Amino acid sequence: MSAPWRPWMQRALQLAALGSGRTSPNPLVGCVVLDAAGQLVGEGFHQRAGTPHAEVHALRQAGERARGGTAVVTLEPCCHHGRTPPCSEALLAAGVARVVVAMRDPDPRVAGGGIAQLQAAGIEVVEGVCEAEARQLNSAFIHRVEHGRPLGLLKWAMSLDGRTALPNGSSQWISGPAARARVYRLRSRCDAVIVGGGTVRADNPLLTTRGERTPEPLRVVISRSLDLPAQAQLWATAVAPTLVAHGPEAPAERRQQLDAAGVERLELERCEPLALLEQLAQRGCNQVLWECGPDLAAAALRQGCVQELAAVLAPKLLGGQAARTPLGDLGLVDVNQAEPWQLLGLQPLGADLCLQLSAQGSS
Amino acid sequence: MSAPWRPWMQRALQLAALGSGRTSPNPLVGCVVLDAAGQLVGEGFHQRAGTPHAEVHALRQAGERARGGTAVVTLEPCCHHGRTPPCSEALLAAGVARVVVAMRDPDPRVAGGGIAQLQAAGIEVVEGVCEAEARQLNSAFIHRVEHGRPLGLLKWAMSLDGRTALPNGSSQWISGPAARARVYRLRSRCDAVIVGGGTVRADNPLLTTRGERTPEPLRVVISRSLDLPAQAQLWATAVAPTLVAHGPEAPAERRQQLDAAGVERLELERCEPLALLEQLAQRGCNQVLWECGPDLAAAALRQGCVQELAAVLAPKLLGGQAARTPLGDLGLVDVNQAEPWQLLGLQPLGADLCLQLSAQGSS
Numbered sequence: 001m002s003a004p005w006r007p008w009m010q011r012a013l014q015l016a017a018l019g020s021g022r023t024s025p026n027p028l029v030g031c032v033v034l035d036a037a038g039q040l041v042g043e044g045f046h047q048r049a050g051t052p053h054a055e056v057h058a059l060r061q062a063g064e065r066a067r068g069g070t071a072v073v074t075l076e077p078c079c080h081h082g083r084t085p086p087c088s089e090a091l092l093a094a095g096v097a098r099v100v101v102a103m104r105d106p107d108p109r110v111a112g113g114g115i116a117q118l119q120a121a122g123i124e125v126v127e128g129v130c131e132a133e134a135r136q137l138n139s140a141f142i143h144r145v146e147h148g149r150p151l152g153l154l155k156w157a158m159s160l161d162g163r164t165a166l167p168n169g170s171s172q173w174i175s176g177p178a179a180r181a182r183v184y185r186l187r188s189r190c191d192a193v194i195v196g197g198g199t200v201r202a203d204n205p206l207l208t209t210r211g212e213r214t215p216e217p218l219r220v221v222i223s224r225s226l227d228l229p230a231q232a233q234l235w236a237t238a239v240a241p242t243l244v245a246h247g248p249e250a251p252a253e254r255r256q257q258l259d260a261a262g263v264e265r266l267e268l269e270r271c272e273p274l275a276l277l278e279q280l281a282q283r284g285c286n287q288v289l290w291e292c293g294p295d296l297a298a299a300a301l302r303q304g305c306v307q308e309l310a311a312v313l314a315p316k317l318l319g320g321q322a323a324r325t326p327l328g329d330l331g332l333v334d335v336n337q338a339e340p341w342q343l344l345g346l347q348p349l350g351a352d353l354c355l356q357l358s359a360q361g362s363s
Numbered sequence: 364m365s366a367p368w369r370p371w372m373q374r375a376l377q378l379a380a381l382g383s384g385r386t387s388p389n390p391l392v393g394c395v396v397l398d399a400a401g402q403l404v405g406e407g408f409h410q411r412a413g414t415p416h417a418e419v420h421a422l423r424q425a426g427e428r429a430r431g432g433t434a435v436v437t438l439e440p441c442c443h444h445g446r447t448p449p450c451s452e453a454l455l456a457a458g459v460a461r462v463v464v465a466m467r468d469p470d471p472r473v474a475g476g477g478i479a480q481l482q483a484a485g486i487e488v489v490e491g492v493c494e495a496e497a498r499q500l501n502s503a504f505i506h507r508v509e510h511g512r513p514l515g516l517l518k519w520a521m522s523l524d525g526r527t528a529l530p531n532g533s534s535q536w537i538s539g540p541a542a543r544a545r546v547y548r549l550r551s552r553c554d555a556v557i558v559g560g561g562t563v564r565a566d567n568p569l570l571t572t573r574g575e576r577t578p579e580p581l582r583v584v585i586s587r588s589l590d591l592p593a594q595a596q597l598w599a600t601a602v603a604p605t606l607v608a609h610g611p612e613a614p615a616e617r618r619q620q621l622d623a624a625g626v627e628r629l630e631l632e633r634c635e636p637l638a639l640l641e642q643l644a645q646r647g648c649n650q651v652l653w654e655c656g657p658d659l660a661a662a663a664l665r666q667g668c669v670q671e672l673a674a675v676l677a678p679k680l681l682g683g684q685a686a687r688t689p690l691g692d693l694g695l696v697d698v699n700q701a702e703p704w705q706l707l708g709l710q711p712l713g714a715d716l717c718l719q720l721s722a723q724g725s726s
Binding site for chain 2: 158159160161162163166167168170171172173174294298301309311313314315316317318319320321325326327328329330331332333334335338339340341342343346351353355357
């Protein structure tokens, strides 16, 4: 009987979403605690990695009223000692009689172990309540745990005729202010924002959320040979952290310039999107935003580093045989090789349209 | 007091639309006739150039009951002898007491003259009822009368990354069956469908409405030097008429080949979109569909030969530096030179989206 728990789980999901963009490498988790009579006595959500989990916040608020009651949690409670003690133990100590969870934690350190521990202690566990919504909420965390790399979101703004710049390279501004504000919000959902060296050279971007997320996402430049300008907004790391990934072939002199400027460097054995994402996963990134030019975008797609697209379409015609387009070569020889993407949403942003899509079958 | 006439004018507009795609060079016109008590006694619409006008059909249906009544017409009644007698005289003969019109006829042979003739005979004339809707319905006719060339609709199908073909030229099929059926309907609204020689060579298109419009729209090829294949679906003129426009430089041998195949030719002094449209206007085309490649599309845009766009967007990524895009060079050097187009509609077609736009300030 999962139906009576759905409204409480929906509230727990709302709570979980309040941590959006701030919990990585952890998932978003929300919890409500009901007393034995079914009255709401506690609410909580996970606010930031290293701080108490959702269950702890909600149980603290409930106090003694949790005894004999029900905890409704968006994710299976953890059963391992991480930076905080296991939540399964906190639930046992609080004396709840029942735990309702939306989905099992795919983290191999949990993976059903939390539920087993609760059941072994005689607690009733109800699973699968609002599971689809819970999986959607934590799609980035799930993707990172299951694939060992963050979920990739590729974003571009183009004209109605598919151009991201004029033949002379001019691209400011194809989209309007509402679409640009939307990009700040997209960044705020992500743990890192990635560009290539060409974008740094051409646009000298700032790549922050303009305060929508604190701390700002990690700004990442991937540049095989470190052919980068000496002066760039990205080198001012007091505004936001910056990481420059490069290949083994990067000259010592250019490495030293970045080191002297206080910019973090990361040498990759193969300076490619997949290798970068594996490193970013190890740094706790659940989701990254690709804000790069056509060649890096195409390389990221070819290496399976893009699961979602956000395409802003401006109602203008730019034209031009030599004008830049969103993607470089994908190696297709037949149109039928192009897998259809699934349209998730279509949002008017001033005069522009933002299309959100996901790869079919991606999680 | 136009308000009480709005429902009747809306009915007249519905009737007018029944002639869609078949009245050129004439406008779409609908008419309802009410008796002296305000009861509906006649309906009619203009069905085809050379056949009776809407007023005549409605008055015939009303008969003697029109006397002392009201005729509600979507366009000012004509006052000139064309292929049929003037409608103003038919209204006078029927003895109506009042004529309600949505808009004046921009045709210089009418241009208020029909209304003046009715008023001079003592008939009350109410103007401007549902004028915006009426102007929209006849936007192509109005454009042709005011500018001396048909309204141009440019259509393309592209991938999410703005490609109309793969780098190897493969383009079948970027869009799905629903979007292709939509193209037949777009053609059925038009009097001519225009392609360049490159499209004939690459795609050997049929360019018909597959029976959505009878007769089929004129199929037009514009090819400066007549570098065209000897065999092509377009040369089978039993299916639909075909016109090949070329420049003075077209070799005699190629002209003779077309003549021998029974395909109509048109020599243009300057083989350009604008010159072609002026000729098509003289042949009675109110609206044309540009279904051409990027260079001809860009040339048409640059010469002001495109007032509406229909862009089908397929949720696929094709990629490719060398891949074809919708438009060739438009000569812009600053993004701010690109005038925004107005989004009129957004229609899902299977997995695809069809965006319809109009140039700002175009009629």
